[in-house]
Amino acid sequence: MARLHAVNRAVLPLRADLAIAGTHCAFATNSEDILSAVAPWRCSPKEPCSRTFEMNVLLDPSMPCERDVKTQTHFRGLHHVVIAAIGNHEVFAFDLFRRQVTAAVSRASAADQDLWNAHWLPIAVGVMGTTVGVLPLHSACVSRNGKGLLIAGASGAGKSTLSVALAQREFSHISDDWTYISREAGILVAHGINAPVKLLPDAVRHFPELSVRTPKMWFNGELAFEIEHEAFCREDRGRTTRPQWLVFLERSSSPGCDFSRSNSAFAHEFFEGSAERFPDQLPDASALRSEMIRSISNCACWRLRTGESPQVTAEAISRFCEAN
Numbered sequence: 001m002a003r004l005h006a007v008n009r010a011v012l013p014l015r016a017d018l019a020i021a022g023t024h025c026a027f028a029t030n031s032e033d034i035l036s037a038v039a040p041w042r043c044s045p046k047e048p049c050s051r052t053f054e055m056n057v058l059l060d061p062s063m064p065c066e067r068d069v070k071t072q073t074h075f076r077g078l079h080h081v082v083i084a085a086i087g088n089h090e091v092f093a094f095d096l097f098r099r100q101v102t103a104a105v106s107r108a109s110a111a112d113q114d115l116w117n118a119h120w121l122p123i124a125v126g127v128m129g130t131t132v133g134v135l136p137l138h139s140a141c142v143s144r145n146g147k148g149l150l151i152a153g154a155s156g157a158g159k160s161t162l163s164v165a166l167a168q169r170e171f172s173h174i175s176d177d178w179t180y181i182s183r184e185a186g187i188l189v190a191h192g193i194n195a196p197v198k199l200l201p202d203a204v205r206h207f208p209e210l211s212v213r214t215p216k217m218w219f220n221g222e223l224a225f226e227i228e229h230e231a232f233c234r235e236d237r238g239r240t241t242r243p244q245w246l247v248f249l250e251r252s253s254s255p256g257c258d259f260s261r262s263n264s265a266f267a268h269e270f271f272e273g274s275a276e277r278f279p280d281q282l283p284d285a286s287a288l289r290s291e292m293i294r295s296i297s298n299c300a301c302w303r304l305r306t307g308e309s310p311q312v313t314a315e316a317i318s319r320f321c322e323a324n
Contacts, residue, residue, distance in 0.1 A: 009056050019043035020125045021180035021191040021239075022134045024052045031059035033110040040194055041121060051182075053099040053128045063089045063106035073119075080281045082127055092120070094127045097281050101128065118195045118226070119218075125193070126178060130278075131285045134191070135181040135292040138274055141174035141190050141241065142166045144321060148190045148241035150179060150299070152270065153249035158310060161203050162249065162317075165310035167233045169318055173197075174241055181243070181296055188295055192239035197232075198224040206310050207232075245321070246299040252307040257316035260303050267297035300324070 012028035018041040019025075026048060029035055034057055046052075076083045080097040092103040101124050109115055129136045139152040140163035149171070151159050160176040167173035175192035182189050201223055204210040215223045246267055252258070271293045278286040302320075306313045 009054070012056055012058065017043050017046050018055075018121070020121055021129070021193050022051065022182035022189065023125050023129060023132050023180075024049060025121075025124065026052055026054045027057070028055070029057040029059065031057070031110045033107075034059060034105075034116070037111070037113040037116040038121065040117060051132045051134070053101065053124075053132050055101040055103070055124060057103045057105060059107065059110045060089075060104045061107065063104075065107050073123075079279045084123070092123075094124070096128065096131050096279075096285070099128065099131055114226075122178070122193050122195055125180065129180055130289045131282065133182060133288065135289055135296070137179045137181055137190075137271065137296065138177070139179050140176050141179040141192060141243075142171040143174055143241035144171050146242060147245070147321075148174065148243040149245045149247060149317070149321065150190065150243050150296070151247050151249055152267075157249045157251055158313075159249060160197060160199055161206055161310040162313055164197060164199065164207070164227070164232050165314035166317060167229075168311075169314055171314075171318075172241070173229060173233050174239055181292055183292070183295075188243055188292075190241050190243050194239065196226040196228050198222075199227060200224050243296060243299050245324070246296070246301045247317070248301070248303045250303060250305045252305040254305075255307045257304060257306045257308055257313055259316075259320055260305075262301040262303045264294075264297040264301060266303075267299075267301045268293060271297065 009028050012030050014029050014032065014035045016027045016035060016038060017024065018027050018038060020041055024046050027038060074085050080095065082094040084092040090105050090109060092101060094101050125134070126136045139150045140159040141151070142149050142163055151162060153159055163173060163176045174190060176197040180191040182191065198218070199210065201215050203225065210225050213225055215225050217223055248262060248270065272290070275289065
């Protein structure tokens with residue numbers, strides 16, 4: 001933590017504006033490598049607004065240059081501050097009250113574009129999102145003809161594999177695990193992030209083309225394939241859509257795909273129950289999250305019990321969307 005005292009935005013000369021899932025990140029660093037790594041997220045310069053959070057990242061050359069790729073990220077929180085650490089040296093501090101992220105990293109992390117694209121920037125918007133009016137929702141999302149389908153469910157239900165199977169059909173892929181909901185001119189908008197999809201090693205049963213790839217160890221200790229969107233998307237029309245359907249996915253030991261109508265009360269309870277509690281210092285963010293959960297819960301809700309493969313389930317969902 002002592003390293004963070006050296007991080008002063010005034011001495012971080014390199015600046016960029018980043019667009020991340022409906023948020024605006026005012027980014028500053030002292031490293032050309034870091035600035036290059038976050039380039040895929042850059043947008044035109046913007047004035048600070050209600051969607052803005054700051055991210056100040058110091059490259060500390062005194063840190064060890066080598067980083068163990070198997071080192072996991074550890075999180076701790078106290079009130080409105082969340083601390084994330086990699087190993088014994090690198091640290092990120094998320095101040096939800098001040099809407100600021102402060103970090104000190106090594107040369108190894110500075111030059112690792114995958115680390116920023118698939119790890120730190122998605123984590124930043126996941127932690128800071130609700131404080132700037134964007135709700136992180138644990139669901140996959142696809143879109144067809146501008147209409148969004150949110151796929152929620154317990155971890156391991158198959159949201160990611162199903163989202164890829166749908167993208168291999170006529171759906172646009174928005175997100176595979178976390179979707180970010182904002183309100184634009186009174187209309188709910190679902191955002192994805194510009195990061196690879198993660199599929200667990202057993203997904204090779206459903207996608208044989210993965211057999212030529214090698215899964216990698218992620219910073220949460222999970223072994224998974226990293227798949228770029230262009231590798232499986234038939235069409236890519238951006239990372240936003242308007243949510244219309246909300247499907248809760250449940251695995252079944254019985255064959256077939258069974259849709260049954262659900263209701264907003266079930267959806268509201270599901271998302272409120274899976275949301276982390278906000279500290280008392282953030283009553284406005286807590287109220288905003290609850291209001292947005294109520295709004296998204298008013299989408300047409302269904303429960304889908306399936307004992308079929310992702311491809312067969314995707315075909316059933318396609319027919320369902322045509323009929324509804």
